[in-house]
Amino acid sequence: MKKLLFLAVGVVIGVFAARRIEESEKGKAFLDSVDDRTREFTDAVKDGYQARDRELRGE
Incomplete structure (x- = not known):
């Protein structure tokens, strides 16, 4: 329960700071x-995942 409280406080502080x-x-x-x-990184991860998935499926 204490960890959840710290998480909630951290989120509130982060939103306020942003x-x-x-x-x-x-x-x-x-x-x-x-x-x-962040968008560039997530797009690169998504592209890599899709390429590997196609490779494993033999497409």
């Missing part, structure tokens, strides 16, 4: 760059 950072132009640019890099 909103405060997003208010400034530099902060918004930083969060946008993080979002772009």
Whole structure:
């Protein structure tokens, strides 16, 4: 139960911090760059997974 409380507090602090950072132009640019890099990474993982899946299926 204690771990769940710490998780919830961490999420609340993270959301609050992200909103405060997003208010400034530099902060918004930083969060946008993080979002772009995250999308690139997840797209690369998805492409790799799909390629390996096709390879294993013999397609």
